[in-house]
Amino acid sequence: MKKTMKKHSFTSQLASVAVVFGIALTFASCAKEDVAQNPTGTEDDNNKNLTTFVAGDETKTRTSMDYNNGNFYWEAGDYIYVKDDNGVLQKSTNAPTSKVASFKYEVPGTFNASSSYKVYYLGKNSNGNSVSISTAQSQTTPDNTEHFGTAGDYGTATATGTLGGKSFSFELEHQPTYLVFQPYTSNTILQGCYLTKVEVTSDNDIAETYTVNPTTGALDASAVTDGKQIVLTTSGSSNPDGFPLTTSTASRTTNGAYMVIKPGTHTLKVRYWVKDVATNIEGTITKTLSSTTYASNTYYDIKLQLDLKNYDGKQYYMWDAQQNYWAGHEWNSANPWQPVANWTSNANYAKSNTDSRWYNEAFTYGVNTSATHTSCKDLPNLNEMSWYAQYGDPRWDGDELWTTFGHLYKGGMWFKKKSVLQAEGHYNGNMGIDGNDWRSAAWGGSWHVSQTLPSAADAGNYFYLPALGNYSLFGQLENFGTNGYYWSSSASAADRVFAGYLFFDSNSVTVKSTNRNRGIIVSVFE
Structure with missing residues (x-):
């Protein structure tokens, strides 16, 4: 069973944030309402030529994250790609239409020569053989990860079944690192302001493009332009001013902001963009995090107190x-x-x-x-x-x-x-x-x-x-x-x-x- 790790960082001192311990989050069984979705219904002449790849059920292999238990969910428009017997990367003909715990994908192509096949989740903006961790990410509401699919989340799995069979199952293992920003402040001036974006700059690349290698099946990395910086925008139609900074302690539900980055050892500089809507002044509060090794399939709490020099x-x-x-x-x-x-x-x-x-x-x-x-x-x-x-x-x-x-x-x-x-x-x-x-x-x-x-x-x-x-x-x-x-x-x-x-x-x-x-x-x- 695949696991998603959670790392906590509770220190609020400038230039001193480090991961202090990790907790393995074992995926719990699906709740009754988390039922598998199969929009294809009964088998007909069209889907007789399709192979079923079952994602989820008790494995919790999903693409948006539940912070509390580490589980991921499949979101609407999440397609998978599977490499068939001819080496062709086949895209599933169906995708969920809403948030679900598990899903039965139907995939064209020939799957008779092996009892296992390589499965790829390449996000929502894939061209069919590659995925990019974006330098421009957007989250419209606090404590929400539905943007992962467009931000560059990706995953791989090995689907297993019976040789010559028509059904395989897989557990998706997510590959990026996830940062969970939870800023807070006791400054009464700042508590009337809003977080409009989080800008993260690294000493090396934190954005990346990954392309499926047609020979090895591996996801080969190639640096993207300006890959050392990612900007997560938190203002949008549902929150035109951004996320509120009203709490004196970390509160994920108030302003939790999630960013997808490339795993690796990074020294990160975080600029929190804050806006006073009364005066229309918008600027930055800069924090530097100590060098940390950020693991794949892991999320890290960045709980920082926003202090302004007065x-x-x-x-x-x-x-x-x-x-x-x-x-x-x-x-x-x-x-x-x-x-x-x-x-x-x-x-x-x-x-x-x-x-x-x-x-x-x-x-x-x-x-x-x-x-x-x-x-x-x-x-x-x-x-x-x-x-x-x-x-x-x-x-x-x-x-x-x-x-x-x-x-x-x-x-x-x-x-x-x-x-x-x-x-x-x-x-x-x-x-x-x-x-x-x-x-x-x-x-x-x-x-x-x-x-x-x-x-x-x-x-x-x-x-x-x-x-x-x-x-x-x-x-x-x-x-x-x-x-x-x-x-x-x-x-x-x-x-x-x-x-x-x-x-x-x-x-x-x-x-x-x-x-x-x-x-x-x-x-x-x-």
């Missing part, structure tokens, strides 16, 4: 100030001054050094002056920022989501982590990329950025900075969601009112100096 709005400072730009009057305080919409302003910003929100005025011409207050003293200096810009392989991501001011936003830049730059020999805090000390002169530079996201294999080498904009010299929020501004720990050595910072937009990264009294983000780089 920026509380209190990280805008004048350079090395003792308190943040809107201290005591942040956006969520009892008496807020802080603008939270682009191009809006408030005049209650610090205007002199009698205000603890004012910048550090320390300066000596031509000499390195470093931050001394908590806000900026631990930030990268100008030399270090030059290494991030030049060798950090900056990659713009206009879709990665984050929250601040109580709402959902997107847009930012991926950079290689400090540990990666050090390992590659591209990091030195005592000098810039050109061999000069950028802290003691008016050095700077600008670099183009990539529009390609980090690969699944490299994703763990990068960290993300959101495009949080800045507050201008006059308390106005500018370029929020499109540009990133990040203070360094270095004052300018050429101008007493300037300090070094890193700036980026979707096209470039720049390291230079600007006015110390601007409200710019302070963030320790990874």
Whole structure:
């Protein structure tokens, strides 16, 4: 009796999902309502020339999956192919018209020379001798696997019977791997959003085309175009907004999404596409799964908590100030001054050094002056920022989501982590990329950025900075969601009112100096 395996992955930490144990699910006996379907009725002159291949009965060999017990069902339009005595791959003349537990297939051709024959299930979109695990899959309702047949599910079996007989039976063994995504969240902002698609990228092919070898009868694999990525769409006519993200624990019935992939050892990067229907903002939450060997005829639970990095709005400072730009009057305080919409302003910003929100005025011409207050003293200096810009392989991501001011936003830049730059020999805090000390002169530079996201294999080498904009010299929020501004720990050595910072937009990264009294983000780089 064939078995379908189930693997559980319950961890919710980024870059740490692994299969932790497997449970063999023995197929139970068919329920009374799971009766065999035989639309051909009584035998007539036409079907006398057909051979019967019985799928199912007590063997539970089906093509859509019941998660609870591992059983598969035959779905409407599921045909089989059988290689006859002449080596011809014959397609069954009939197929189920509804979901059934078992089915009697009628197959043309000659089946007299052997007591066993090779049976193939090639999905619903087969050309008759091949099947492809699709790079574009679609599931219209949660916790439903009826799309397996069009997504690229396939299986093989050996049908056995009596030599020269007219009836053979078989147990289909499914060959792909099945991922079962069950995202959940405690974030109240996300709980009003919907899952519109799941995008999985691998370090190797997870989509594939399999062709029946006419000589050996084996299913030979050949890579498909863009086989390293599969996108499962979860929005459709029955769920136009997608699957809800309303639960704080994994709930397959709420948003269970099933993907068919090629078996093998893969490192997977999963991008959950989430949409806030109220604001129409749609973006991604990225998780990287550790390298795992995914077995055929097996399904794996991917239960991940969807966390968004939240920026509380209190990280805008004048350079090395003792308190943040809107201290005591942040956006969520009892008496807020802080603008939270682009191009809006408030005049209650610090205007002199009698205000603890004012910048550090320390300066000596031509000499390195470093931050001394908590806000900026631990930030990268100008030399270090030059290494991030030049060798950090900056990659713009206009879709990665984050929250601040109580709402959902997107847009930012991926950079290689400090540990990666050090390992590659591209990091030195005592000098810039050109061999000069950028802290003691008016050095700077600008670099183009990539529009390609980090690969699944490299994703763990990068960290993300959101495009949080800045507050201008006059308390106005500018370029929020499109540009990133990040203070360094270095004052300018050429101008007493300037300090070094890193700036980026979707096209470039720049390291230079600007006015110390601007409200710019302070963030320790990874």
